[in-house]
Amino acid sequence: MREYLPLIIVGAVIGAFTVVFFCAYFILKRRAADDGRERHMKDGELIRRMARYAAPYWKEFALIFVIMVISVAYDVVAPILVGEIEETIQGGSFALRALYRLVAVYAGMLAVSMVCTYFQTLILQKVGQRILSRIRMDTFTRIEQLSHAQLSGIPVGKLVTRVSNDPNAISYLFTNILVTLVKNAMVILGVLGAMLVLNYALTLMVLCFVPFLVIFTLIFQKFSRHVHRQVNDARTDVNSFLSENLSGMKITQVFNREDQKRKEFDLRSRKLEKAKLRRMFVFGVFRPMVYMLFVGSNLFLFYIACRGYVRGTAFLGTAVTGKLVVEFYMYISRFFNPIQAIAEQFDMLEQSFASAEKIFSILDMVPEVVDEAGAIELNEIRGEIEFKDVWFAYNPGEWVLRGVSFHVLPRQTVAFVGSTGSGKTTILSLICRNYDIQRGQILIDGIDIRRIQIASLRRHFGQMLQDVFLFSGDIRSNIVLRSESMTDGEVMRACRYVNADAFINRLEHGLDEVVRERGNNFSAGQRQLLSFARTIIHRPSVMILDEATANIDTETEILIQDSLERMKNVGTMLIVAHRLSTIQHADNIIVLSHGRIVEQGNHQELLREKGRYYQLYTLQYERQRMLAG
Numbered sequence: 001m002r003e004y005l006p007l008i009i010v011g012a013v014i015g016a017f018t019v020v021f022f023c024a025y026f027i028l029k030r031r032a033a034d035d036g037r038e039r040h041m042k043d044g045e046l047i048r049r050m051a052r053y054a055a056p057y058w059k060e061f062a063l064i065f066v067i068m069v070i071s072v073a074y075d076v077v078a079p080i081l082v083g084e085i086e087e088t089i090q091g092g093s094f095a096l097r098a099l100y101r102l103v104a105v106y107a108g109m110l111a112v113s114m115v116c117t118y119f120q121t122l123i124l125q126k127v128g129q130r131i132l133s134r135i136r137m138d139t140f141t142r143i144e145q146l147s148h149a150q151l152s153g154i155p156v157g158k159l160v161t162r163v164s165n166d167p168n169a170i171s172y173l174f175t176n177i178l179v180t181l182v183k184n185a186m187v188i189l190g191v192l193g194a195m196l197v198l199n200y201a202l203t204l205m206v207l208c209f210v211p212f213l214v215i216f217t218l219i220f221q222k223f224s225r226h227v228h229r230q231v232n233d234a235r236t237d238v239n240s241f242l243s244e245n246l247s248g249m250k251i252t253q254v255f256n257r258e259d260q261k262r263k264e265f266d267l268r269s270r271k272l273e274k275a276k277l278r279r280m281f282v283f284g285v286f287r288p289m290v291y292m293l294f295v296g297s298n299l300f301l302f303y304i305a306c307r308g309y310v311r312g313t314a315f316l317g318t319a320v321t322g323k324l325v326v327e328f329y330m331y332i333s334r335f336f337n338p339i340q341a342i343a344e345q346f347d348m349l350e351q352s353f354a355s356a357e358k359i360f361s362i363l364d365m366v367p368e369v370v371d372e373a374g375a376i377e378l379n380e381i382r383g384e385i386e387f388k389d390v391w392f393a394y395n396p397g398e399w400v401l402r403g404v405s406f407h408v409l410p411r412q413t414v415a416f417v418g419s420t421g422s423g424k425t426t427i428l429s430l431i432c433r434n435y436d437i438q439r440g441q442i443l444i445d446g447i448d449i450r451r452i453q454i455a456s457l458r459r460h461f462g463q464m465l466q467d468v469f470l471f472s473g474d475i476r477s478n479i480v481l482r483s484e485s486m487t488d489g490e491v492m493r494a495c496r497y498v499n500a501d502a503f504i505n506r507l508e509h510g511l512d513e514v515v516r517e518r519g520n521n522f523s524a525g526q527r528q529l530l531s532f533a534r535t536i537i538h539r540p541s542v543m544i545l546d547e548a549t550a551n552i553d554t555e556t557e558i559l560i561q562d563s564l565e566r567m568k569n570v571g572t573m574l575i576v577a578h579r580l581s582t583i584q585h586a587d588n589i590i591v592l593s594h595g596r597i598v599e600q601g602n603h604q605e606l607l608r609e610k611g612r613y614y615q616l617y618t619l620q621y622e623r624q625r626m627l628a629g
Contacts, residue, residue, distance in 0.1 A: 041356075041357045041360065043353060046353050046356045046357060046360070049356070049360060050170060050173065050174075050356055053131045053134055053135060053170075053174075054127075054131060054174055057127045057130070057131070060123055060126075060127050061127070063123065064120055064123055064124060064179060065182075067116045067119060067120045068116075068120065068179070068182065068183045068186060069186070070112060070113070070116050071113045071116040071117060071120070071183070072183060072186045072187050072190055073109070073190075074109045074110065074112070074113040075113075075187045075190065075191070075334050076187070076190040076191060076193075076194050076334075077109065078106065078109065078110075078330070079194070079326075079327045079330035079331050079334065080194070080327060120179070124174070124175045124176070124179060125175055127174065127175070128171045128172070128174050128175030129171070131170070131171060131174050132167050132168065132170070132171035135167045135170055135171075135359065136163055136164075136167045138363060139162055139163050139166075139167065139359055139362055139363065140163050142362055142363050142365065143159055143162075143163070143362065145367045145370075146365060146367055146368075147367060147368040147369040147434065147435065148429070148434040148435060149368060149394065149435060150365065150367070150368060155240040155243070155244070156240070156243045156244070157236065157238075157239035157240030157241065157242060157243035157244065158236050158239070158240050159362075160239060160243060161235065161236050161239045161358075162358060162359055162362050165235070165239075165355070166355035166356075166358055166359050167355075167359065168355075169348070169351050169352045169354075169355035169356075170352055170355055170356050170359065172348055172352060173348070173349070173352035173356075176345075176348070177345050177348055177349050177352060180341060180345055181345060181349075183338075184338030184339070184341055185338075187334060187338045188335060188338050188339070191331050191334045191335045192335065194331060195328065195331050195335075198324065198327060198328070198331075199324060199328070202304075202324070202328050205297070205300055205304070206297050206328075206332060206335065209293045209296060209297050212293060213290065213293055213339060216286065216289050216290065216293075217339075220282070220286040220289075221350070223282045223286075224279075224282055224283070224286075224349075224350040225350045225353070225354070227275065227278045227279040227282050228279065228350040228351050228353075228354045229354055230275040230278065230279075231272070231275040231276055231279055231351075232351070232354050232355065232358065233275075234268070234271045234272035234275045235272055237268050237271070237272075238265075238268050238269065238272055241264065241265060241268050242265075245261055245265070290336065290339055291336075293336065294332065294333070294336035297332050297336070298329065298332055302325075368436065369433060369434070369435065369436055369454065370454070371453050371454055372450055372451060374451075375450075375451055375452060375453045375454075376447075376451060376452055376453065376456075377452075377453050377456040378444075378445075378447075378452055378453075378456050378457070378460065380460070380541065381444055381445050381460045381541045381542070382410040382445050382541070383408075383410040383411060383412075383445075383541045383542050383571045383572030384407075384408065384409060384410050384443075384444070384445050384446065384572075385407075385408040385431060385442075385443070385444060385542070385572065385574075386406070386407045386408070386442070386443040386446075387404050387405050387406050387407075387427070387440070387441075387442055388405055388440050388441040388442075388443070389403050389404075389405055389439065389440040389441070390403070390404045390405070390430070390437050390439070390440035390441070390442060391403060391404075391437065391438050391439035391440055392426060392430060392435065392437045392438055393438060394435075399595055400421075400423050400426050400595050401423045401426060401427070401430075401437075401595045402594070402595040402596050403440075403596065404423070404427070404440075404592075404595070404596065404597055405440075405597070406590055406597060406600065408572060408574070408588070409572075409587075410571075410572055411571060411572055412572055412573075412587045412588060413572075413573040413575065413585070413586045413587050413588075414572075414573070414574055414575070414586060414587065414588045414589075414590065415574075415575040415576070415577060415583035415586040415588070415589045415590070416428075416574070416575070416576045416589075416590050416592060417576075417577070417578075417580065417583070417589060417590070417591055417592070417613065417616065418591055418592035418593055418612075419593065421594075422592040422593050422594060422595065423592050423595045424546075424576045424592055425546055425576060427592075428463075428544050428546055428574060428576060430442060431444075431449075431461075431542075431544070431574070432457070432458055432461055432463070432544070433449050433450075433454055433457060433458075436450070444457065460540055460541040460542060461540055461541075461542050461543075461544060462535035462536070462538065462540030462542070462543045462544065463535065463543075463544045463546070464528070464531045464532055464535055464543070464544065464545045464546070465531070465546045465547070466546055466547035468519065468524075468527040468528055468530070468531045469518065469519075470515050470518060470519030470522070470527055470530065471515070472515060472516060472517050473514075473515055474509075474511065474512050474513060474514055474515055475504060475507075475510075475511045475512070475513050475515060475530065476488070476491060476511040476512065477515075478515055478519075478530060478534060479491050479494065479495070479511075479530065479533050479534040479537060480534070480537065481534055486537065488511060490537065491511060491533075491537065492504075492511070494533045494534075494536050494537035495529075495533045497533075497536055498529055498532035498533050498536055499529060499562060500526075500529035500530060500532065500533045503526055503529070536570065539570060539571075540570070540571060541571045541572065542571055542572045542573075542574065543570065543571060543572070543573045543574070544573075544574050545573070545574070545575045545576065545577070546576045547576055547577060547578065565585075579620070580613075580616060580617050580620055581620075583603075584603045585603070586602065586603070587602065588600060588601065588602060589601065589602060589603060589606055589613065591606070591611070591612050591613045591616075593612060598611070598612050599611050599612060599613060
């Protein structure tokens with residue numbers, strides 16, 4: 001019994017670590033169930049869905065498989081060649097020519113394996129980049145299809161992470177992880193087969209370590225998945241914070257909140273740091289465990305071989321020679337090295353799975369506002385708009401519009417006024433079908449807007465909002481958003497029509513003047529005039545102005561008022577304005593209060609009624625007179 005004491009000690013150490021791993025696993029499982037952070041998608045489902053992106057490149061993957069078979073052959077045959085070299089050197093009849101021949105064969109196989117690895121990497125990188133582009137495009141396309149309500153519920157930083165960072169992890173899955181896993185699996189099977197052929201008894205000894213290896217691997221997978229989710233969530237939190245606070249940095253500076261925001265960012269950064277340290281700890285524990293099994297199997301091999309050599313005994317009826325020890329030592333290394341490599345790949349494998357789940361959660365989102373079956377395309381519209389008993393709520397039960405009904409004739413100018421929250425902007429959003437109503441009906445030229453293709457409907461609208469968004473580029477690209485075929489003459493004609501040509505001509509580069517992010521190198525009035533120009537250049541049938549004159553100076557307001565008078569000839573115009581002076585010439589003024597229409601008519605009619613509009617107008621008039629005095 002004492003002669004087997006070293007083997008018993010090694011087995012006891014491995015068994016003790018196994019018990020510790022099991023205890024840690026059950027603790028993790030209970031915590032994961034409590035916080036509900038486990039993935040909702042199974043690994044098989046994720047692999048199946050990701051495989052759809054790889055399917056078009058099956059020929060490339062088939063070629064890679066052939067290359068891998070050639071490369072794996074080296075790993076399987078090399079130990080036998082080394083064993084033959086060892087036997088040739090140690091043999092009684094040493095032949096230098098035979099040694100040269102064996103070394104040449106070994107070197108040739110090594111060279112072929114290196115060439116195969118080069119072409120395998122080259123092909124995989126090309127395929128991986130194509131898959132990456134397709135996933136990124138699908139994700140961006142789905143985000144474009146989401147409704148305004150869905151987009152409002154997702155932080156911009158999270159969407160940026162889904163489109164930019166997460167596809168990289170999936171690309172790495174195809175270019176490195178899966179191929180490495182397949183190759184290592186082939187190596188393990190090939191090595192196992194070779195060991196069985198050489199000596200089944202020693203092979204059985206090595207296989208005694210496999211159950212522990214499987215247990216350690218499965219437990220590590222659970223831990224790795226858990227910490228990867230924490231890292232991804234923390235990274236997304238940091239990105240969301242940066243996206244919001246970098247955009248609002250001017251507000252932070254104005255209110256002197258730099259220290260507070262710095263502390264908030266430091267808190268999120270430390271959370272990400274701790275999550276990454278936990279991931280490193282999990283990985284740092286697992287790999288030594290695999291290495292311990294590798295060392296343990298070698299200790300068993302050397303102990304059995306040395307004991308048999310000293311005592312002249314056999315192991316399970318088989319004599320263990322020096323050649324067999326060399327071959328099995330190399331095979332054990334080749335058996336455990338792929339498993340260690342798999343352990344290293346688990347880190348990125350779990351990150352890829354976590355990223356894939358987050359991407360598929362976006363791709364699985366069903367757009368709330370979509371074309372109905374058989375939706376028609378309108379080549380042109382007259383601009384007649386009718387609301388019939390429309391009820392709408394952003395949140396269930398919290399009605400923003402309550403039974404709103406009105407009729408707008410083609411080429412009419414209609415204004416909506418009322419206090420904040422009365423539903424003015426909501427009406428404009430519903431006309432463009434940014435949201436779907438819960439009750440009632442909205443008609444365009446007598447056709448329910450739900451029967452019209454969304455792209456076709458919005459093509460006939462031109463929107464000018466209070467907060468004008470300009471894209472990075474130049475003035476020309478911001479004006480001709482819908483069509484790049486516009487000539488400079490057409491662009492300048494639209495600019496002159498809305499009085500934007502004056503300040504454009506003063507710029508050094510004219511239409512080629514650089515527009516920085518969000519157009520922050522232009523004043524609010526200049527941005528508004530540019531928005532007028534990019535609306536009017538496409539001759540929309542219905543123009544929507546939502547507080548378009550709220551944040552501009554008096555001089556620019558005069559220019560915009562003149563532009564509005566000209567734009568009335570283009571088509572139907574819907575205006576929301578707090579400055580009642582800008583809507584006095586509207587054909588119809590609709591006054592809203594708490595989601596209902598309380599009165600409507602032109603400016604003079606509403607003043608004679610001395611109702612809600614009269615109160616608002618009188619209040620603004622008195623305020624302006626006080627400011628003037």
